Amino acid sequence: MAAGHSILVDCGLFQGEEGGRQASGDLGFDASSAQCLIVTHCHIDHVGRIPELIAAGFKGPIYCTQATAILLPEVLEDALKLGVTRDRARIEQFLTQLDDQLVPLGYSESRRLLEFAPAEVILRFECAGHILGSAYALLEVPAAVLSPHAEGRERARILFSGDLGAPFTPLLPDPSVPPKVDVLVVESTYGNREHENRAARRDRLEAVVRKTLNNGGATLIPAFSIGRTQELLYELETLFQCLGTNKSGALARLPVILDSPMAAKFTSGYAHLKSLWDDEAKARLSEGRNPLNFDNLVIIDSHEQHMSLVNRLAQKHDSAIVIAASGMCTGGRMLNYLKALISEPSTDVVFVGYQAEGTVGRAIQRFGPAGGWVDLDGERHTVRAGVYTLGGYSAHADRKDLMAFCKAANPAYVRVVHGEPKVQRVFVRELKISLGCLGDAASDLPSD
Numbered sequence: 001m002a003a004g005h006s007i008l009v010d011c012g013l014f015q016g017e018e019g020g021r022q023a024s025g026d027l028g029f030d031a032s033s034a035q036c037l038i039v040t041h042c043h044i045d046h047v048g049r050i051p052e053l054i055a056a057g058f059k060g061p062i063y064c065t066q067a068t069a070i071l072l073p074e075v076l077e078d079a080l081k082l083g084v085t086r087d088r089a090r091i092e093q094f095l096t097q098l099d100d101q102l103v104p105l106g107y108s109e110s111r112r113l114l115e116f117a118p119a120e121v122i123l124r125f126e127c128a129g130h131i132l133g134s135a136y137a138l139l140e141v142p143a144a145v146l147s148p149h150a151e152g153r154e155r156a157r158i159l160f161s162g163d164l165g166a167p168f169t170p171l172l173p174d175p176s177v178p179p180k181v182d183v184l185v186v187e188s189t190y191g192n193r194e195h196e197n198r199a200a201r202r203d204r205l206e207a208v209v210r211k212t213l214n215n216g217g218a219t220l221i222p223a224f225s226i227g228r229t230q231e232l233l234y235e236l237e238t239l240f241q242c243l244g245t246n247k248s249g250a251l252a253r254l255p256v257i258l259d260s261p262m263a264a265k266f267t268s269g270y271a272h273l274k275s276l277w278d279d280e281a282k283a284r285l286s287e288g289r290n291p292l293n294f295d296n297l298v299i300i301d302s303h304e305q306h307m308s309l310v311n312r313l314a315q316k317h318d319s320a321i322v323i324a325a326s327g328m329c330t331g332g333r334m335l336n337y338l339k340a341l342i343s344e345p346s347t348d349v350v351f352v353g354y355q356a357e358g359t360v361g362r363a364i365q366r367f368g369p370a371g372g373w374v375d376l377d378g379e380r381h382t383v384r385a386g387v388y389t390l391g392g393y394s395a396h397a398d399r400k401d402l403m404a405f406c407k408a409a410n411p412a413y414v415r416v417v418h419g420e421p422k423v424q425r426v427f428v429r430e431l432k433i434s435l436g437c438l439g440d441a442a443s444d445l446p447s448d
Contacts, residue, residue, distance in 0.1 A: 001035075001121065001145055007113070008034040009137060009160045009185075013048030013079075031056035035114050038123065039064040040162025041134035042072045043226060048079055051094055054101075061103045063111065065125050067133025067273050069104035071226065071266065078262050082331075107135065107176075129165030129175035130395050131227035132270055136161045136178065143182075149413040149438070150182040158183040159409055163418070164397040168198045170234040171270065171291075173278045175397070177408050184411035188419030189354055189396040191427030201392025206239055208350055208388065209321065213254060217346025218313050218320050220385075222334045222361060224327035225263035227395045228353050230270045232323055233258070234281070234291040235393075241289065257309065259300040259324040259333050267292050306333050314340040327353050329360035338364075339376050347385035352393035357420065365389060399427070406431055414439040 001007060011027075031053055039047055039062060050062075064072065073095050080091050105111055105125055113121045121142075125135035137160040143150040150156030159181045167174045196204070212219045223229045236256055243251055258264055271292050274285065284291050300306050313320060325332040341347040342364075349368065355361035363374045368387035373380050397405065406414065414431050416424045416439065424441035431439050 001114075001141065004033055005035050005114075006033045007036055007038060007121070007139070008053075009038045010040055010046040010162065011037060011049045011053050012046040013044050027052060027056060031058050034058055034060060036060040037062045038137050038160070039068055039072065040128065040137055040160065041065075041131055042068050042075045043131065043163065043224070044075065044079060046162065047072060047075060050076060050098070051080060051084065054094065054097060060101070061113075062098070062101045063103045063105060063113070063123060063125075065133045065135050066104040066106060067276055068135075069102050069133075070273070071133060071269055072102070073098060074262075074265060074269070075226070126176040126178070127173055128162050129167070129169055129172050130163040131165075132172065132230075132273055132276055134162060134165065136164065136175070138179070138181070146183050146413075149411075156183070157181040159185070159411075161186040161405070163187050163189070163395070164402065164405060165395055166195060166397050166401055169395065170231045171277050171281045173276075175401075175405065178405060180408075180410045182411060183413050183415070184406060184409050185415045185417060186402065186406060187396070188402065188416045188424050188427045190394060190398040190423075191402055191416070191419055191430075192399060192423045193391075194398045194400050195394055196390070196392035198392060201390050202235060202239070204388075204390050204392075205235055206243070208348060208390075209236075209239060209251070209254065211348060211386075212319050212321060213251065215346040215348070216317055216319055217344060217348070218318070218322055218337070218341055219348045219350055220334065220337050220341065221321065221323045221350045221352060222327050222329050223260075223263070223323050223325065224353055224395075225260055225325050226266045228327060228393065229258070229260070229263040229323055230267055230292060231393060231395070232352065233267065233294075233297065236296070236321070237289065237291040237294045240294060240296055254296060255298045255320045256294075256296045257298045257300060257320055257322045257324075259306055259309065259322060259337075261301055263323070263325060264299050264301070306336070310336050310340050313337070314344075317344070317346055327361070328355050329364065335360075335376060338374075339379070339381065342368075342374070342376075342385050343382050345384045345386075349385050349387050351387075351389045354394060354396065399430075402427070403430065403434060406435060410435065411437055413437060415442060416440070417442040 110124045113123050122140040124138045128134040128136045139158050143153045143156040146156045164175050324334040368383035373382045416428045421443035424443050428439045428441045
């Protein structure tokens with residue numbers, strides 16, 4: 001914004017092959033120059049390094065939506081326990097400081113940030129439809145900040161997309177249509193492909209459920225604790241409502257096991273924030289249904305319960321649907337299920353989210369269907385389980401939806417981020433052709 005004064009948007013952990021980029025502990029930028037932090041949503045790849053940022057001396061305000069302000073402390077507390085410390089006093093000290101710095105804003109609420117020469121900066125959040133509380137950030141800034149893309153004016157607008165959701169996502173409203181901006185910084189996770197439609201994905205989920213019953217085995221669904229897990233529960237409740245009217249039938253007795261304390265905690269948070277649900281989900285509540293807490297749902301809490309269940313499924317081959325973290329199989333309780341069951345032909349592994357290059361999930365996707373093997377905690381396991389990907393469950397907008405968002409924003413310049421380098425480059429080319437704008441892929445630019 002001016003010499004020595006900058007605004008930071010998100011501060012997350014890399015995953016997969018990019019994880020080595022943060023191994024040195026170096027943030028990669030001068031934390032003292034950041035006057036404030038804008039958080040688009042509370043997924044770990046957008047917020048996971050906030051403790052590191054604060055430890056580096058950042059004391060500025062942290063702007064986010066009201067729902068993110070509720071969920072973020074839980075996310076970071078869990079991240080600290082897993083990767084930094086279990087010292088309760090240190091964790092409480094961090095959470096107290098975080099609470100002091102959080103500045104929650106409502107959707108469409110304009111907030112003056114800091115005064116940079118020659119004029120002020122104004123922030124507004126709009127719904128991104130990715131997870132509960134997710135937003136894209138619209139900044140009104142001095143035009144000189146965006147030179148040469150806003151020549152001849154005093155004020156200009158830049159939009160940071162964060163992660164954009166797909167339309168017709170369970171529980172959440174669709175992303176808000178963006179206003180016209182001068183500069184757009186947009187994610188590109190699925191910038192080169194399109195998802196299945198919602199009806200098709202539900203049909204495929206039903207086929208998986210029926211296969212689970214027929215096989216007498218387990219269906220393992222690695223899922224992210226925030227967003228994907230709640231969508232899956234919503235769709236499974238729909239499925240049981242439609243197909244499980246006979247209470248004595250096998251389908252009615254098929255357990256859906258949520259084995260993730262963090263996911264259970266955020267599912268409760270989603271229920272608490274039901275005022276932010278979309279109209280369809282609210283209608284279900286009015287009918288007396290609870291899409292996040294139905295008869296088939298079993299929640300596993302303790303590690304002892306978890307290991308007991310893993311052993312039971314391995315020995316007795318009971319039919320069950322198991323939802324557990326991590327979503328990319330890089331850790332968490334899902335690894336124990338995979339180690340016990342991935343070599344069983346009666347097992348199915350179903351991916352409902354993006355698997356980054358270099359993760360266990362990507363390896364299973366790539367080598368599993370061909371009967372290959374995967375390394376789990378240093379031990380080789382042959383993949384005899386069925387491996388499926390339900391692309392329609394992605395929480396990210398696909399190529400078509402991203403393009404529609406960009407066209408509505410109609411920027412003079414686009415910076416494409418948050419996607420594999422080859423996808424970024426493909427999407428940049430398409431944007432230049434479709435919009436006639438200037439553009440760059442972040443992966444092709446110098447790291448500094």
